[in-house]
Amino acid sequence: MPASAPITQDLVTIPRKPEETGRMNLVGLTRPALAEALRAAGTPEQQVKMRAAQLWQWIYQKGVRDFDAMTNLSKAYRALLAAHFCIALPEVVSRQVSADGTRKYLLRISGGHEVETVYIPEEDRGTLCISSQVGCTLTCSFCHTGTQKLVRNLTPGEIVGQIMVARDDLGEWPAPGRNPKVETRLLSNVVLMGMGEPLYNFENVRDAMQIVMDNEGISLSRRRITLSTSGVVPEIARAGAEIGCMLAVSFHATTDAVRDKLVPINRRWNIATLLDALRAYPKLSNSERITFEYVMLKGVNDSDADARRLVQLIAGIPAKINLIPFNEWPGAPYERSDWARIEAFADIVYKAGYASPIRTPRGEDIMAACGQLKSATERARKSRAEIAAEAGLPG
Template sequence: MTASPPITPEAMPIPRKAPAPARRNLVGLTRPQLRAALIEAGTPEKQAKMRETQVWQWLYQKGVRDFDQMTNLAKDYRARLKEHFTIEVPEVVARTVSADGTRKYLVRIAGGHEVEVVYIPEDGRGTLCISSQVGCTLTCTFCHTGTQRLVRNLTAGEIVGQIMLARDDLGEWPEPGRAPKDETRLISNVVLMGMGEPLYNFDAVRDAMLITMDGEGISLSRRRITLSTSGVVPEIPRTGAEIGCMLAISLHATTDELRNQLVPINRKYPLAQLLEALRAYPKLSNSERITFEYVMLKGVNDSDEDARRLVKLIAGIPAKINLIPFNEWPGVPYERSDWDRIEAFADIVHKAGYASPIRTPRGEDIMAACGQLKSATERARKNRFEIAAEAGLPQPERIVRRPNAPDVH
């Protein structure tokens, strides 16, 4: 038998170095999650509360993205943070400014997906309209976003990150070494009225808004945050109890027959169920009214009869009605109501005792107006496992159905 040649150092296999564990993004972690993450990374439990507050203030009060700038932390602790964590917000791919000053951001998130964010300035203040999903499942027939299929939910970090990147662009963070700004805020209001149905992504939306409302960070009052829903009835009580923000309802019709066409979720949660949930909404009062959004569609929902039916429908609910002149987009089958028709509708609502402002269209020239948002690149529908893998999210639970078993919704 021929002896095997001796193994020389040159011939020995080189052991593969284990890949470094992925660093965790701190943006989007709630306070309890942040504290737990810091402890897991080696922060002594006795120091965890203090460190949590320090890091939180750097992230959300000062807008710092570099651990080296967290000057009240020791150098070795900053090095530890860099080893375990990152600070990342979505990437601005394109920024477009309307003639009226409205800014639209095309924003890229994990997996290469894109959403749109809109900033609407008004007398030194401004409203930021943010997205909660890539695409939408609701297919409301008048809404441009609804023509884009749902790709995935945004994470809490991707939602609050939209506020942070807008503050970057507007220069709203305090200058390094100076106290937080106390002048009128450029982003004075946040509305969850961008792409997607927020209540179909409840947990991430809730966590992002709790971060936004925290007094030691972005510190935006809950009364300055409005969540707009098409009527996901089971989540409305949770919204009041767990977020406590203002509520807006995309109503758009006063009969189930018409609303089934315009807002298909009405087939699942018809008007009677929706209004019952709204009458029980926590904090409902004359000072914290529900907003009903009503897009004005020529010859569809804009008659005097529609206006009278609307005020009867919402009777007893402290509310205001935002009348929205329809914002047209290519291929849409609807037209904007004539201005005198909108004013006549508003007059009936106003005489019934409800505020009925007519929303001034903003950002139409850059397709940033209400109902016009739609990301520039549409993604093919992928299964939820591929989407989760692309975004670096945990794999969803697989559902195994027995043969001939009915679907459960």
Template sequence: MPAPITQDLLTIPRKLPEGGPINLVGLTRAQLRDTLVAAGTPEKQAKMRVGQVWQWIYEKGVRSFDEMTNLAKPYRALLSERFVIELPEVVTRQVSSDGTRKYLVRIAGGHEVETVYIPEEGRGTLCISSQVGCTLTCSFCHTGTQKLVRNLTAGEIIGQVMLARDDLGEWPEPGRNPKDESRLLSNIVLMGMGEPLYNFEAVRDAMKIAMDPEGISLSRRRITLSTSGVVPEIARTAEEIGCLLAVSFHATTDDVRDRLVPINRKWNIADLLDALRAYPKLSNSERITFEYVMLRDVNDSDDDARRLIKLIEGIPAKINLIPFNPWPGAPYERSSNNRIRAFADIIYKAGYASPIRTPRGEDIMAACGQLKSATERARKSRAQIAAEAGM
């Protein structure tokens, strides 16, 4: 039965907030509480109202306040006047021959990012973006050729999860327990456009929403954050998110990594490995994944494999070998299948898992390292980029 409307609620002023209605998507529980109270929700009702609204948005996938039937009609009317539940806009949706889906997503300001859903046997992984463009200019990555425009908000990050669930038809049917539903989207990887740790707060808040047990309810072990090595934020990731960690490693000497992953000039391999050795202890995480893109005659020798084993000694790890995915104008070539297998064999014999990633979605430019929004954004000054990235 809907809670009775109190006199306090009936006298709430009806003036809209400056700038129009507030989007509730992306607000943490604490932020949602403060927002509802500021709109006139009585303090004594706030915890209950937050729980009700939260479940409608993130457990049931509802976008209209009129559908929130356990809220009294006057309160629903208030919410409709002051708030919206809005996701980023899907501009295009492409489906690969292997079933991979790529969404071109438009966010506020007309900017665009890409999101990729990868179906696999018994699971489905969503690769989401955290920035428009990227600051890092990794030389093997297509995304790195697009300059950073701005960070995504928490709502734009979790919104990618929600729009993918829309497309997959994964919100529970009315009257069904969401825990009974199959999980077409069972895993999240922050491996799309951008460096997640250069947008830490928004990524953290979005992932907290994804992990909340009264909503989308993904385990932290179903979420993997991939970083190129923003060393000062690695410990924060363990403490404030606690998800699994992947590292874009790609080289076994500072000279080569400086060229492939320029952030190495700021935090070199030794600095990065020191931070990684502490990570599982801080987060109670499982193995760290070392991502290693295989580039012909650049980083794929037997000596590279042996150096890699020596470098990661003492770190619970697996090495994910990624055949290079070409893009127009790329300065590298993919290592041969025989070379990749030989590299993998050396690592495997040293006691580390060394799966070779099967390229997915190559025919729609959705594979690892290929993402880049269709619209190039005008270059901005360094000061503007730094301000928008929160750096």
């Protein structure tokens, strides 16, 4: 097989799901919920806090899934745990590797639904793009995921599980006897930019990120986690207060008329309302800027006038503008802006004082690039004409 060809690996070893065993899955339980589960299973009250801390480290710091391998627990207690609980992750249905090293995982979760997760290796970091919902309710017209109807929210365990699956594949759990703090982090950043709108699944996303940020476990800094929203205004301040991670906004247009078509949630919370919420974001500072994501669509939102309006709109907000060349998908009603046009747009933004990096498309050969994710089992595609009609565009 040529080196440039994407690789697909189908995995056939599938563990039994928690609902098939009748045992509670410990992955995704917050510390208080874990303590309560142990108490309910018969752990003596005076031991609950200690046992919860031990399990937390085994699961999230060491990546251990077998209770019998938890050697600082007595044999009798390990038997009690095995009778009541399991440590289960989403099932890896397939793993694809792009010519550029990007990895895409198709994961099956409870109910037989599937979501996609993408790992993007770079010289100075490794970023995992995770999903928060099966499908999406927002129907953004340029996004492949938006053509798939919302099926359900992911649980905290299914969200955290995506990170644990990727760490398994990368071989990143610390070697026995080594301090995890000094291990090389191949997975150093997490972005909630996969399938779904994270702020429409707020509680589950919050609980999952608290697990990921916990210093005794996976231990990712809140500054290495970015939550991307299309503009669910009532939850933005809450995200800053209760999660505290970095914030990105799928902006994509400089007038309400265009944004109404590209990002339909704008009809509920328009640009002015969204910008007011962003200016009040609790974590906003020069060191913790908001990222404005802006997909470059030929003849739609990529003019010099758009660039000038953009910098006027965000005036006073510590920000960077992440310009995203449109990643095409079957039936897409848009085209990518010409490269010269993207560079001209970026130059206007840069000269106005904002960082304006142009995102290098990654994983396009395996449909893993931004806006291309879509689960295989829910893939009943709409025609190009149907998608264009919904976006208010000519077919």
